[in-house]
Amino acid sequence: MATFQVDLRGMVDLLSRNLYSGPRVYVRELLQNTVDAIAARRLQDPDCPATVTITVADGGLTCRDTGIGLTLQEASDLLSTIGASSKRDELGLSRGDYLGQFGIGMLSCFMVSERIRVLSRSARQPQAPTVEWVGRTDGTYAVRALEAGEDGLDEPGTLVELDGLPGEPWLRADTVRALVDEFGSLLPIDVEVRSGQGGATRTRHAHQEAPWELSRREQRRWCAETLDAEPFDIIDLKVPAAGLRGLAVITSAHPTATAHHTAYVKRMLVSRSAEGLVPEWAYFVRVVADAAHLRLTASREQLVDDDLRAETREAIGAAVRSWLERMARAAPRRFAEFVAAHAVGLRSVAISDADMLELVVRHAPVESTLGPRTLAQLAASGKPVRFTRTVDQYRALADVASSQGIVLVNAGYAYEEEVIAAFLARPDLLEAGADIALVDPGELLEAFSPCSPAEEAQAIEVLMLAAQAIDPEDCEVVMRRFEPATLPALYLPDPDLAGRVAARTSTRAATGVWSEILGVTDPFAGSPVPRLVLNRTNPLVVRLVSARADDAVVTRTLRGLYIQCLLLGHQPLGPKERSWAAEALGSLLDSALPQAQ
Numbered sequence: 001m002a003t004f005q006v007d008l009r010g011m012v013d014l015l016s017r018n019l020y021s022g023p024r025v026y027v028r029e030l031l032q033n034t035v036d037a038i039a040a041r042r043l044q045d046p047d048c049p050a051t052v053t054i055t056v057a058d059g060g061l062t063c064r065d066t067g068i069g070l071t072l073q074e075a076s077d078l079l080s081t082i083g084a085s086s087k088r089d090e091l092g093l094s095r096g097d098y099l100g101q102f103g104i105g106m107l108s109c110f111m112v113s114e115r116i117r118v119l120s121r122s123a124r125q126p127q128a129p130t131v132e133w134v135g136r137t138d139g140t141y142a143v144r145a146l147e148a149g150e151d152g153l154d155e156p157g158t159l160v161e162l163d164g165l166p167g168e169p170w171l172r173a174d175t176v177r178a179l180v181d182e183f184g185s186l187l188p189i190d191v192e193v194r195s196g197q198g199g200a201t202r203t204r205h206a207h208q209e210a211p212w213e214l215s216r217r218e219q220r221r222w223c224a225e226t227l228d229a230e231p232f233d234i235i236d237l238k239v240p241a242a243g244l245r246g247l248a249v250i251t252s253a254h255p256t257a258t259a260h261h262t263a264y265v266k267r268m269l270v271s272r273s274a275e276g277l278v279p280e281w282a283y284f285v286r287v288v289a290d291a292a293h294l295r296l297t298a299s300r301e302q303l304v305d306d307d308l309r310a311e312t313r314e315a316i317g318a319a320v321r322s323w324l325e326r327m328a329r330a331a332p333r334r335f336a337e338f339v340a341a342h343a344v345g346l347r348s349v350a351i352s353d354a355d356m357l358e359l360v361v362r363h364a365p366v367e368s369t370l371g372p373r374t375l376a377q378l379a380a381s382g383k384p385v386r387f388t389r390t391v392d393q394y395r396a397l398a399d400v401a402s403s404q405g406i407v408l409v410n411a412g413y414a415y416e417e418e419v420i421a422a423f424l425a426r427p428d429l430l431e432a433g434a435d436i437a438l439v440d441p442g443e444l445l446e447a448f449s450p451c452s453p454a455e456e457a458q459a460i461e462v463l464m465l466a467a468q469a470i471d472p473e474d475c476e477v478v479m480r481r482f483e484p485a486t487l488p489a490l491y492l493p494d495p496d497l498a499g500r501v502a503a504r505t506s507t508r509a510a511t512g513v514w515s516e517i518l519g520v521t522d523p524f525a526g527s528p529v530p531r532l533v534l535n536r537t538n539p540l541v542v543r544l545v546s547a548r549a550d551d552a553v554v555t556r557t558l559r560g561l562y563i564q565c566l567l568l569g570h571q572p573l574g575p576k577e578r579s580w581a582a583e584a585l586g587s588l589l590d591s592a593l594p595q596a597q
């Protein structure tokens with residue numbers, strides 16, 4: 001049977017240049033091999049030295065470790081076969097003790113060097129001579145045992161030598177130091193970087209404490225420096241199935257911001273933009289963690305999207321949820337602060353996420369005429385609850401609704417109405433018998449007491465004048481008795497006013513032409529218009545209907561009341577309404593000032 005032919009140069013190119021996000025990862029692959037080699041040597045000699053020395057000189061780099069080293073046979077088999085690794089068991093499964101598994105990491109060095117030279121002495125065969133392996137980007141290699149008298153290694157371990165491409169910036173000493181810090185700061189081995197004349201400049205790296213090993217105060221400082229933000233809170237994370245230890249940092253991130261998590265595996269940095277570690281609803285969480293058992297992609301730059309990662313995500317979600325629940329119970333003020341900072345985000349997620357909806361319904365208060373209340377509390381209040389679509393409607397109707405025993409909810413802020421709709425569609429969350437609906441001005445009007453026939457008769461002239469003073473298409477003026485008596489009039493806007501006005505305007509424009517041709521009538525002509533309800537219990541209204549004032553005065557008063565209601569309800573004023581406002585104010589000032597002599 002024939003076997004695949006491999007174009008070696010293409011293969012080397014593919015695995016070195018195209019697998020990784022950039023050349024910088026060569027430092028990580030070198031470090032990782034040293035860590036694995038030291039781990040392997042420790043299995044037979046727990047007290048063996050654990051040091052790595054990286055020397056940057058003459059445009060090249062060497063990396064010397066005190067690891068297990070390689071025999072001639074191992075060097076031929078493992079370094080010369082793409083995909084061969086000593087870090088898998090007989091069944092080809094990755095071994096938990098090691099970081100490597102794919103047998104390709106070394107090839108990443110070809111991104112920065114045409115040639116890789118490895119000198120190695122096996123700790124298993126201390127008497128054997130040093131082995132030399134030299135590989136090139138064209139896929140050729142040579143392996144041999146050094147002759148007596150040749151410059152080999154004095155002690156077991158491995159030295160990897162990279163020539164460096166001419167002018168290669170990734171091999172500059174400061175870059176190498178930064179990369180060692182980036183990938184290896186938490187590693188439990190001594191790493192030294194030497195540079196300058198005779199390796200005179202020496203810096204020590206690694207051995208740093210991980211963020212989750214620091215005190216809370218240090219963790220906060222770490223967050224401020226690394227995540228560029230003061231955390232709202234920090235949660236300790238432990239997910240034994242994934243061997244995960246870390247922190248969930250609660251940030252003020254926006255739901256649309258991409259969640260970047262920092263993932264380490266066995267204390268080696270995998271990624272600062274790891275994905276899939278928290279459920280979508282927890283968009284405000286940034287995870288910093290080490291997860292020994294999570295699988296990595298071959299480039300080792302992302303976590304594999306598998307069942308274990310999903311299980312881990314669930315567990316982290318549960319930890320965040322119980323943090324939220326705990327805070328809602330034990331520190332309501334702080335919780336309110338959190339909800340206020342994330343109100344829009346939490347609600348936007350709640351619309352499509354059942355768990356978040358439950359949380360929002362139970363813990364996030366909305367503005368209501370009873371004060372700030374959660375939707376769950378309102379549903380359990382036993383009172384009719386009506387919500388408004390805009391903040392202005394809420395302001396206009398709040399007092400009147402309360403006096404009618406109706407609880408009014410302001411659902412005028414982003415996503416509030418959608419959250420209420422989602423809540424109403426969840427019978428499992430909704431209290432039986434809860435009465436929650438969109439406010440209907442007609443319903444409010446019906447709840448007002450009608451005037452007596454005598455009062456009606458008395459008001460008939462004023463109401464007829466009203467139909468001339470204010471265009472009935474803009475607003476219909478009616479009279480009722482209602483509380484509070486201090487309120488002379490109430491403006492009941494159509495809950496869908498904005499949409500209706502826009503539709504009517506466009507229909508008017510269309511029907512202007514079409515009604516003539518097709519005889520089409522304005523479909524909005526019969527729809528409910530906003531109403532101005534005069535309050536017969538208010539002394540000013542009583543005076544208006546009982547004193548036979550001049551028509552002009554009645555007109556001005558009615559328009560004045562109308563403008564006052566519009567302003568109170570933050571309704572927009574058109575040019576006509578603005579001129580009425582000026583007129584009303586002008587006549588007020590006029591009557592207040594003494595007449596000129």
Ligand SMILES: Nc1ncnc2c1ncn2[C@@H]1O[C@H](COP(=O)(O)OP(=O)(O)OP(=O)(O)O)[C@@H](O)[C@H]1O
Pocket residue numbers: 029033034037065067068069070078079084085086087099100101102103104105106107157158
């Ligand atoms: N510093 C070293 N000391 C001892 N053996 C080494 C060293 N570097 C590489 N090796 C040997 O060479 C093999 C191939 O290394 P390479 O970095 O290509 O792959 P890997 O580490 O096994 O897996 P991965 O591709 O996941 O990194 C290793 O399995 C190991 O046996």
